[in-house]
Amino acid sequence: MNRRQFLAAGAFAAALPGAPDKTCLGLVRSTHSKLRQPASLETELTDAQVREMVFRAIDLGAPRAGSLAAKIRPGSWVVIKPNIVFLRPHPSYAIGDITDFRVTRAVLEYVARHSQAGRITVAEGGTYRRTNDKAEDNVVTQNKQRVTAVNFDWGAEEFPGFDGSLGGMITSFARRFPQKQFDYVDLSYDAVRDASGAFHRFPVPQSPNGVGAFGARPDYFVTNTITRCDFLITVPVMKVHLQSGITACLKNYVGTAPREAYARPGVFHNALLHEQHSAGDRIDPFIVDLASFHPPDYCVVDGLRGLQAQEHSIHRADQTVRSNLILAGEDPVAADSMVARLLGFNPIDMEFLHMAARRQMGVMDQTQIEVRGDEPDRDNRRWERPDRWYGRCNRHWRIAKGSGWIPLEAPFDTLDLPAASGTPPAAGTTYTLTAAATSPGHRRGFLWIGLRGKVKVKLNGATVAGFDSDTRYRAAQFQFPVVLQPGRNQLEFEVQPIDGKALLSALVTGTRNDGDTLEGLRWERA
Amino acid sequence: MADEQLRGKRKLNESMLASASIERTPHVGLVTSSFAGGKEHDGTPITGLASPRRVDAELSNSELQALVNRALDLSRAGRRVGGIGPEDRVLIKIVVTPEVSTDVRLVGAVLERMLAARQGKRITIVEDSAAPAGYASMIAGLAANHRSVRIEYLNLGEVPYITSPPLRRTYAGANPTGAYALAKLFRECDRIVTIAPLRTSPDTGVALSAATYRSFASRVIYGQQREKLAALGDAADVTTDLYLHHPPDFAILGGPLHFDGAAVRHNIVIAGRNALAVDAVGAAVMGFDPRKIRLLDRLEARGFGVCDPDSIWTHGNEIEEARRPFARPAGWSAL
Numbered sequence A: 001m002n003r004r005q006f007l008a009a010g011a012f013a014a015a016l017p018g019a020p021d022k023t024c025l026g027l028v029r030s031t032h033s034k035l036r037q038p039a040s041l042e043t044e045l046t047d048a049q050v051r052e053m054v055f056r057a058i059d060l061g062a063p064r065a066g067s068l069a070a071k072i073r074p075g076s077w078v079v080i081k082p083n084i085v086f087l088r089p090h091p092s093y094a095i096g097d098i099t100d101f102r103v104t105r106a107v108l109e110y111v112a113r114h115s116q117a118g119r120i121t122v123a124e125g126g127t128y129r130r131t132n133d134k135a136e137d138n139v140v141t142q143n144k145q146r147v148t149a150v151n152f153d154w155g156a157e158e159f160p161g162f163d164g165s166l167g168g169m170i171t172s173f174a175r176r177f178p179q180k181q182f183d184y185v186d187l188s189y190d191a192v193r194d195a196s197g198a199f200h201r202f203p204v205p206q207s208p209n210g211v212g213a214f215g216a217r218p219d220y221f222v223t224n225t226i227t228r229c230d231f232l233i234t235v236p237v238m239k240v241h242l243q244s245g246i247t248a249c250l251k252n253y254v255g256t257a258p259r260e261a262y263a264r265p266g267v268f269h270n271a272l273l274h275e276q277h278s279a280g281d282r283i284d285p286f287i288v289d290l291a292s293f294h295p296p297d298y299c300v301v302d303g304l305r306g307l308q309a310q311e312h313s314i315h316r317a318d319q320t321v322r323s324n325l326i327l328a329g330e331d332p333v334a335a336d337s338m339v340a341r342l343l344g345f346n347p348i349d350m351e352f353l354h355m356a357a358r359r360q361m362g363v364m365d366q367t368q369i370e371v372r373g374d375e376p377d378r379d380n381r382r383w384e385r386p387d388r389w390y391g392r393c394n395r396h397w398r399i400a401k402g403s404g405w406i407p408l409e410a411p412f413d414t415l416d417l418p419a420a421s422g423t424p425p426a427a428g429t430t431y432t433l434t435a436a437a438t439s440p441g442h443r444r445g446f447l448w449i450g451l452r453g454k455v456k457v458k459l460n461g462a463t464v465a466g467f468d469s470d471t472r473y474r475a476a477q478f479q480f481p482v483v484l485q486p487g488r489n490q491l492e493f494e495v496q497p498i499d500g501k502a503l504l505s506a507l508v509t510g511t512r513n514d515g516d517t518l519e520g521l522r523w524e525r526a
Numbered sequence B: 001m002a003d004e005q006l007r008g009k010r011k012l013n014e015s016m017l018a019s020a021s022i023e024r025t026p027h028v029g030l031v032t033s034s035f036a037g038g039k040e041h042d043g044t045p046i047t048g049l050a051s052p053r054r055v056d057a058e059l060s061n062s063e064l065q066a067l068v069n070r071a072l073d074l075s076r077a078g079r080r081v082g083g084i085g086p087e088d089r090v091l092i093k094i095v096v097t098p099e100v101s102t103d104v105r106l107v108g109a110v111l112e113r114m115l116a117a118r119q120g121k122r123i124t125i126v127e128d129s130a131a132p133a134g135y136a137s138m139i140a141g142l143a144a145n146h147r148s149v150r151i152e153y154l155n156l157g158e159v160p161y162i163t164s165p166p167l168r169r170t171y172a173g174a175n176p177t178g179a180y181a182l183a184k185l186f187r188e189c190d191r192i193v194t195i196a197p198l199r200t201s202p203d204t205g206v207a208l209s210a211a212t213y214r215s216f217a218s219r220v221i222y223g224q225q226r227e228k229l230a231a232l233g234d235a236a237d238v239t240t241d242l243y244l245h246h247p248p249d250f251a252i253l254g255g256p257l258h259f260d261g262a263a264v265r266h267n268i269v270i271a272g273r274n275a276l277a278v279d280a281v282g283a284a285v286m287g288f289d290p291r292k293i294r295l296l297d298r299l300e301a302r303g304f305g306v307c308d309p310d311s312i313w314t315h316g317n318e319i320e321e322a323r324r325p326f327a328r329p330a331g332w333s334a335l
Helices: A002-013 A047-060 A103-115 A167-178 A224-228 A252-255 A271-275 A283-290 A332-342 A351-358 A417-421 B004-008 B061-073 B104-116 B135-145 B184-188 B208-214 B226-232 B233-242 B275-285 B294-301
Strands: A021-031 A077-082 A119-124 A139-142 A144-145 A181-186 A200-204 A220-222 A231-235 A240-241 A245-247 A298-307 A321-330 A369-373 A395-403 A404-409 A431-439 A441-457 A463-468 A478-484 A486-496 A503-509 B014-017 B026-030 B035-038 B046-047 B089-093 B124-128 B152-155 B161-164 B180-185 B189-195 B248-261 B263-272 B314-315
Touching: A021 A047, A021 A332, A021 B104, A047 A103, A047 A231, A047 A321, A047 A351, A047 A369, A077 A224, A077 A252, A103 A119, A103 A298, A119 A167, A119 A332, A139 A351, A167 A181, A167 A252, A224 B135, A231 A252, A240 A298, A240 B061, A252 A283, A252 A351, A252 B294, A271 A283, A283 A351, A283 A417, A298 A332, A321 A332, A321 B180, A332 A351, A332 A369, A369 B233, A395 A417, A395 A486, A417 B180, A431 A503, A431 B014, A463 A478, A463 B161, A486 A503, A486 B046, A486 B089, A486 B152, B004 B089, B026 B061, B026 B275, B061 B104, B061 B248, B061 B263, B089 B184, B104 B184, B104 B248, B135 B152, B161 B184, B180 B184, B180 B233, B208 B294, B248 B275, B275 B294, B275 B314, B294 B314
Parallel strands: A021 A369, A077 A119, A077 A231, A119 A181, A231 A298, B026 B314, B089 B124, B089 B189, B124 B152, B189 B248
Antiparallel strands: A021 A321, A139 A144, A139 B014, A200 A220, A240 A245, A298 A321, A395 A404, A395 A431, A431 A486, A441 A463, A441 A478, A441 A486, A441 A503, B026 B263, B035 B046, B161 B180, B248 B263
8 A cells, every 4th residue: 555545545534434443342231321220230130221231232332334223224134143042941951041032132123123124034043843843852842832942931030021932022023013024034944955955055155365164074054044134143142162162143153054954863953063064173163164154244242141161051050140241243253252351261262263353254353342331351250161171272383394494374273293294103203393472471371282192392492391192182181380481482392203193282371270371472473 | 910920920831852862860880799680760670790799798809890890880881981982091099098998909890891991091090198009910910911001000199280270160268269289190181080988087977989089189288188278168168179170080989898987898889970979879878868968968069960869860779778877977967
């Protein structure tokens, strides 16, 4: 860009009234001073309070188009995708497992009231069979009638102020806004089929910068609704997740994978999605791949009540965490990055955020996110981690090859050294690698290593570990205390294979030694 | 009454036919040396031991091995103990005290079963003491027949330790950071199997699988008897904190000899994947109400399973058949 173009761009940006330079999120806690009835973060909220919080968060988290209503083109088909993975009778359901229906209703009302959408659909695919499904597993009954998400009666206590069913809510909106069409789609049974009626797979679309699928298998079964709608609003509940760390806007897309295509007989769960598309021992690749078929046009996160430790009930009374907040914005990467922070995680540990950022779905750098409304760091808690949690391991390595070094960016946490170096394991083979991390200051922490083989590890020239492991490989299995100097720190690894295998991963945690990457630490690109 | 209030109080009978994979009832194998056979709750016959013996009889090695194998079979763990894979690093936590210790033959029988099923690549037997008599020869014998597996004994008092954070909320009131100095191999292993005799304790009422976890705390930091752990909070809370780092993947209680202030001979093996359920059955066999034992009650409240014997599916002997009341430890009181 030359000087003339630079000045012209600046003048154009300045001419847009209120156009945000950064991606913008609206964050509203129940304590927000401009609410009509502010309430403590511990208080059970009324429907009116939730509604006002949602409306305010959406107004504060305005998209670049100026407002959510302005971004929705007249006559659009808008899909609202909450998380309704379970209905109450599921043995692993607990309050905080699914999106609060008061939040879904408020989003629905906002769109119905303020936009010129022509059709508004609530869509979800959860662990429950539709009523005409002949399978006998995962059948939910209520008062002896088979039910599904649309007609399950939640009663008046689960979500105070919401009484009844999702279907009843939709019908009520249809009456209030007769000029608009309202409906529900069960995404579990909405797979795109070919002319013969068979389920049809589609390759993950390439992003504008040429990034394609991350999953082990690059073509997916998808639904008609998600691929064909004009505008998609993801409305997740924020929770801790066993595999991806957190679940919110992007992880919500797992509910868009049609179970009729991805479930094994007898178990109404996306087992084949996990089997076919996981990669690097992670589910993150298919989370982002699924989102790529129609990235969120807008996000509203239910942060009223969520689950810690893992995403479904482990039958502990202290698992449900009340936060009484709503987060909204058009950037799902920024929103999920903020959710990670609100749950006390380090956002850079979320693999799927890196992948989504690579696809240009949004920004995960917190310095590039403008939060309007409430201060994110106030009233934060550290939510309980899942068992054996570890953050994203280093990806930037230099491997000794001949007389030189090869820079390498590992696609996943673990480096398979024979494959990565191109040197087959043989007697006496030693793989030598380095990685460099920048520390914001003098820091104590722990080096977590996953290893198959025999290793010597040096940090800034001093030996910090030497051991061997021939048992099952697990990323981040071994832990050693380390002291980092301000600025650049160099790690050196000498790995000898055992039984022809040499696998390595590395992560540096802080003094809490809880699996989170040390705050402020950045791995250098090789 | 307003419509809203009527609706709020309406009765909603709900149910779900969940996937077959969702089965939350803990299964525990419970076998005494006198077990001659029985029936499951649904009437399915259960084969007894080939040579039933009195519960206070001295058992031969083969009889003890048969007893262990029957209990493991009935624990619903299948041929594989505790989901252990062929490449796993396994810790087998035993108990060694001046009064009573885990019977080395029991450990040998479990190891033989694991090795036959190709479970574990490195198996480390650990306790807070040097290897008791019999372990070296038992390990040497097994290692000779299974050269691809590393079998060893390590003294927990001498292994490196590492400061480890709470994985979830911690409970010991006087440990504000929640972190503990723990044996490094405790944090690094893939699977843990506990094998303990039945014991009473003046501190905890019964000292079974969960109670053995105190010796995973560093002797260097917490003292020879881990006495400094007492400064961190209530014993049940501290033990819960240690336990939650990695609850047992499989728990085995029993053997021929036990302790209630005096030696108790009672040939029994109790085994299962949920250590809390195994401990609850063990306590019930000892004549205690597990729900009145603070540690077990706390573990149940904190989500580690159930301790109500009525909620546990025992296979083999009934608890009443196997019961052998132990003397209440002096100074201990039930909840």
